[in-house]
Amino acid sequence: MLYALNPIKSNKGQDFYAVKNISMTVNKGEIVGIIGRNGSGKSTLLKIISGILTPTEGSVETVGRIIPLLELGSGFHPQFTGLENIYFYTVVLGYQREEIEKLLPEIIEFSELGEFINQPIKNYSSGMKSRLAFAVSILIEPDILILDEVLSVGDESFKQKSFEKMNTFFETGKTIIFVSHSAQQVSQLCHRAILLDKGEVLDQGDTASVTKNYKKYWSAKGEDREKMREDLLNRQLKMGSSQ
Amino acid sequence: MIQRIFYEAQDFFKQIYYNRRLIFELTRREFRTNYTENIFGLLWAFLEPLAMMTILWLVFSFLRTVRATDGIPFAIYLLSGIMAYDFFNKGINKGSRSVKAYSFLVKTVNFRIATIPIIIISAELIIHLIVMLVLITILIFNGIYPSFYWFQVFYYMAAQYILLIGVCWLTASILPFFPDLSYIITITMRVLFFMTPIFWQIDLLPEKVQTLVSFNPLLYTVSGYRDSFLYHVPFWEHGSQTLYFWGFTLVVYILGITIFRRLRPHFADVI
Numbered sequence: 001m002l003y004a005l006n007p008i009k010s011n012k013g014q015d016f017y018a019v020k021n022i023s024m025t026v027n028k029g030e031i032v033g034i035i036g037r038n039g040s041g042k043s044t045l046l047k048i049i050s051g052i053l054t055p056t057e058g059s060v061e062t063v064g065r066i067i068p069l070l071e072l073g074s075g076f077h078p079q080f081t082g083l084e085n086i087y088f089y090t091v092v093l094g095y096q097r098e099e100i101e102k103l104l105p106e107i108i109e110f111s112e113l114g115e116f117i118n119q120p121i122k123n124y125s126s127g128m129k130s131r132l133a134f135a136v137s138i139l140i141e142p143d144i145l146i147l148d149e150v151l152s153v154g155d156e157s158f159k160q161k162s163f164e165k166m167n168t169f170f171e172t173g174k175t176i177i178f179v180s181h182s183a184q185q186v187s188q189l190c191h192r193a194i195l196l197d198k199g200e201v202l203d204q205g206d207t208a209s210v211t212k213n214y215k216k217y218w219s220a221k222g223e224d225r226e227k228m229r230e231d232l233l234n235r236q237l238k239m240g241s242s243q
Numbered sequence: 244m245i246q247r248i249f250y251e252a253q254d255f256f257k258q259i260y261y262n263r264r265l266i267f268e269l270t271r272r273e274f275r276t277n278y279t280e281n282i283f284g285l286l287w288a289f290l291e292p293l294a295m296m297t298i299l300w301l302v303f304s305f306l307r308t309v310r311a312t313d314g315i316p317f318a319i320y321l322l323s324g325i326m327a328y329d330f331f332n333k334g335i336n337k338g339s340r341s342v343k344a345y346s347f348l349v350k351t352v353n354f355r356i357a358t359i360p361i362i363i364i365s366a367e368l369i370i371h372l373i374v375m376l377v378l379i380t381i382l383i384f385n386g387i388y389p390s391f392y393w394f395q396v397f398y399y400m401a402a403q404y405i406l407l408i409g410v411c412w413l414t415a416s417i418l419p420f421f422p423d424l425s426y427i428i429t430i431t432m433r434v435l436f437f438m439t440p441i442f443w444q445i446d447l448l449p450e451k452v453q454t455l456v457s458f459n460p461l462l463y464t465v466s467g468y469r470d471s472f473l474y475h476v477p478f479w480e481h482g483s484q485t486l487y488f489w490g491f492t493l494v495v496y497i498l499g500i501t502i503f504r505r506l507r508p509h510f511a512d513v514i
Contacts, residue, residue: 052349052352053512054511068352070351077347079276080276087268087272088269092269092354093352096264097268
């Protein structure tokens, strides 16, 4: 269970909560989708789960190795080559050199970078960086993989390959937390989904119903939407207190 | 309260120890970036202090006031002092900015950030060791031959290294919140350069000023390098200075670790 409250003080001295009153559990072997518009707090939530950000209140408990894939390619050292970065990034994540050596050929092949693997990252296009980051992250077999809207880059064939890989990954009993604003991607991949808006959980549960609510919520206008938000929040509160 | 500090420090060091493999690997990589970027690479590591020494030597050759260095040629006296100081200077400048420089890691990976200053300073240490090799060659060339006392340099080197890490934990954690610190450090080090007996001898100063200067921990290390290479004086002959230095270092560590731990949860928000 995690309960997080994360304020960032704005200039006017008002409290801004990027994420508020979140309580969720993810079990091993699940693929959970977190869905919401921009600014709903998805990325902040992921950073808190992976331990990058510290919540102002509350705690996070995780079991196993977590690989967060946020802002693709930003964990890379710009001066190092692609190959050096594979080593660098994995060492930083806590892997031993020997483990990586074994996986190296597969990673290079999956990324489809070929000779460019020996070029410094600063010369890569964003697509190349994404492919490398994804290749590394999925092939080093973390226990928990956290993906932040990472499948929006890359061409069709790479996306296809990635989805397949993610499916096999999941079949080995790993856990994936997948964030997107695309209801379609979430329904394709996830068992469970969580709907986030303005930092709060509006709905969680079976993917089909959550994505339906997501669409309904955003197609409603003004007052209707406000009303829907209140209803959803109340329902969450009730569910929370009955647990 | 002391118990609490002790417990925190213990936990802190345990974490560092646990990450020693990581530190080793990343130091290697960091060291390589230091010379792969430039064409002349590592050469600059000793060209810089060498140039400084040459200028100072030329200037003071004309001044004739700071000659008496107990039989050691002034240039050698200068060079050993400068190279000792340079390690600390580079270390504190790079180390303080290290967390900021690795912001891309801080923001995207759950990483033991306290290892970053250690990595940067360790890479500087490797460069320093190479610089020492050059210094030794120059010493031998000038008729100053190896003695057992030369091993004492490692003690002073370790002292600088240890002090550096403590200081950098303090400065590197504050810098993201207070970038002006960067300038304060540069200026302080510049002032310290003149307040450390690098191109002058401490006995040239009046007694009262000598006491003031002795508060500078770098006095201990810089004259220590000279004591080892040139004058063959063991460190235990400077009893009070030794105590002061390590006491100073201890205080720095207490401050550094405490502040680092307090600020660490907020790095990703401001960096």
